Amino acid sequence: MKWPAMGYARAKSLAELWSALEAHGDAGQIIAGGQTLLATLAFRLSEPGTLIDITGIAALRGISSNGQVLRLGALTLHADLCSDPLVKAHAPLLAAAAPLIAHPAIRNRGTLGGSLAYADPAAELPACMVALDATIIAASAKGERRIPAAAFFTDLLQTALAPREIIAAVEIPLTGRLGAIEEITRRSGDYAMAGLAATLALDAGRILAPRLVYFGVGKIPVFAAAAAKALEGRSLDLASISAAQQALADDLDPPHDLHGPPEMKRHLARVLTERVLLGFLNPKVQAA
């Protein structure tokens, strides 16, 4: 199908963006990398009046660290996450996650902010943000507000962003915790049938504040509270892993999809739990 006819405006600054959003109202649609939006236009699933291109706004770019947090601008490309030295040093979970996203052509265009704002429950980055306990920096004409990642994803493809509010950046606390991501996909680059992004600290072999976040198994990235509780304070071993797997029954309520029934997703989540947690016992574990 062909795109519907529509307007196009390019915002060069946040001030220009706010006025463009004001001017176009509900008919305005922000476009960054466009890797999801362009497909929905081609399917005529959305028919915005005007696309407002934010890729020229410098304030939304850049990766920096102040010793407390790693700040990633919303326009950070998936490809940047693969290669940026600060990301590699301070958020290796993201460096590990980014190559799992689609294919190089998409990673060269797709943005961090776009992925989080679209909030696909099977996508890697939303789950990573919840696992990393990141903070989403939302911005609007009224100014900035900080939203914990765990509160950002509210429902299927829904976020805590208000109308005419955008993601400006995310901040990831520099904690030195361990992190890992694994997913099960039919083909490389596909959305996951089930995935797990996890962070935790190990203190003399004991698990502290584990954050197991499953993707592709619910309406949002699912923080597994019961599994975390089952692991908290225990030594990382087959017994605690088994307890976490058992506890997942209370955490997950997966839907049926083209890949299989909910039972299969629960099973795959348990497999991922074991694989990811056993990975932390491997001497090659990396800091989150």
Place this chain on the structure above:
Amino acid sequence: MNEITPASIGLSREDLPNSYIGRSVPRPNVPKLVQGRATYTDDVTLPRMLHAAFLRSPHAHAKISAIDTAPAKAVPGVIRVFTGHDLAKFCDPWVATLDHLKGMKSAPQYPLPLNRATWQGEPIVAVVAESRAAAEDGVAALQVEFEALPAQTDMETALSPGAVVIHPELGDNLVFTRTAETGDVAAAFAAAHKVVEARFVTGRHTGVTLEPRSIIADYNPADETLTVHHSTQAPHMMQGVFAKQLRMKEGDVRVICKDVGGSFGIKVHVYPDEVAVAAMARIMGRPVKFVADRFESFVSDIHARDHRLKGRLAVDAEGRVLAFDIDDLTGIGPYSVYPRTSAIEGNQVVNLCGGPYDFKNYRCTTTVVLQNKTPTCQYRAVGHPIATTVTEGLMDLAAEALGMDPVEIRRRNLIRDDAYPYTSPPGMRFEGLSHHASLNKLLEMVPLERIRADQTEARQRGVYRGIGFASFIELTNPSPFMYGIGGARISAQDGCTVRMDPDGSIVASSGVTEQGQGTEAILAQIVAHGVGVPVNRVKIITGDTQTTPYGGGTWACRGAGIGGEAALQSAIALKQQILEVAGAMLQATPETLDIAMGEITDKASGKPRMTLFELGRIVYFRGDTLPKDLQRELVQTRHFITKEYPFAFTNGIQASWVEVDPATGMVKLLEHWCVEDCGRVVNPLLVDEQVRGGIVQGIGGALYEHCVYDAEGNLLTTTLADYLVPMSAEMPEIHVGHVETPTRESLLGAKGAGEAGTAGAPAAIMNAINDALRPFKARVHEQPFTPERILRALGTIA
């Protein structure tokens, strides 16, 4: 006669540089394709051209209660709107049956249906506008009232009492049924040492051509001709179809197809939306373009392979096959597809099951039924992967029941290499196959001992690997026995015209066509070889009904075997004609002359006598200097059709080495091998890539590709995110080997090679997966072999 020796085609020594047949000559059209300089149908823009878009049925089965076209006509850019009734005044419906398929029936199909939609995605109303976007705006504005009707989606209940009869005038949903029975099947099973049985399912999938179906129809009222630019495999057939349906003379219709971006059988059928485009162009007197988008392709390109098979195999204590007994059921959508029909796939299953093996007792039934899903028809390797899956799945089950090695049970049953000619139980005649030579060659390539040792060692570590084999036969070079005897105007013969121009360059026009597989490359090789010129002096014309000899096009693996032979014969004839003229000029007998690398040479010494450039100069510009009665037409045409055998069967065997993760049900392809015998290999590089590409499509059917419907008949897999095609990252190393048993029907000796990979790959993968799962006593027989199905087989999920 059949050997291509230098003497046989008049070449003077073994390794002349223009002895191209059998060499990996690079494809001359590749730079054009990879540099984006090809001309696909959508690249063609005509003056005053309009664009069509279709409203497609949102229901699997519905009455069309009312169509209000006024809102669409009011959309800026929209020129005209057509309903089924509008087009029926100018375009006749078609019925896709073949006379030799006894009792076959199907309903008349119009370009747009008159009263009822019978599958989700069926084109219902056409909007023609100044641009495709405006046409889509018009489609969105149309007001069509549907009254949803119960849909018959399940093929298993299509003939049951209470089934929705899709075309009441047919009485029931049965399109065709055929049973082939030879020997005494019941007695063979009663006397068997072991009987194995299983239920197999081959998943409904489709061809996914990179270039979607595309057409521009251009009716010129001034000379009453219709010119159709069409992405098709069979331009001459389509010429006849457009003429017949639009009540025109065949000679007033011209079909042109320049570059075609993949076909795989998808583009050899008559599609209602394409006929609608031709009809609308005829009515409007303006060119109309339609290019299917990917959404439309998934719901309107033909699907294939939607079969359920119950198979039984009886073997004696030595593992010899006593009998096959197979019941095949297939759902083909609401219409048989014109003109090849949708009964051929099931008919092929009957013809091909048990094909590689020497046995006496056979029963196979196919039952072809209607359902409210996208129509199915011929897709690469029609019926072969289905027959090979059931045959080879049963062979492995028998081997397991006997405690016999899967290679050994095949060796004991494969038709002997000296047994030809041989007629199979369902009546297929084999001129010459090489099952044992192919198996031996495969075993030279597959490090079986190392693999079995690795398999044992890996299992100790909880890693499950398996190897699977699949022998197969493949039907190529079809004669009129495939379609022509059934009344279809589908040509089994093909022609080639080869001419020499004044500068000594050669132009060959052929009725076979190119869709990216390299047809034009092999034609150039063959013509260069036959005439005696460098391959870069040969230009090939295909895909134009007005400038190429009448032919069937490229399908069923006939491009090399039929089109190639016509090219060789016409090239040799042209060479003879050139030598006649050269003899007159050089005052030598033609028999003492030769052509090598574009020069007339003395045959005995190889000494150059005259360039073709010089010969061309004299013939075309100084004909006055030649003897008055000398024939000097430097153009020759030859047509070729097979005469002795209805089909040139090929054979081969594949092996697949996989790793199955029992925790996730994921299958990793480790390595794949194929040995096939397509007779004369014209271009080893192209044949290898054809085989690899075919294997990849077989892998698609085995592991990934699936047209998934909900219970109401809605297709759920309508994007490339949901319909999974095989991608390079998951593909294994694929090793290809050849045995060459040339057909004696032609000088060239080539049989088809394009479908061998697809024919055998799914069965080899199935057997490999089941070998890997053997410690768990789990098996899968339902394609695609998804993680879900493997986890179910393992009992991990219910």
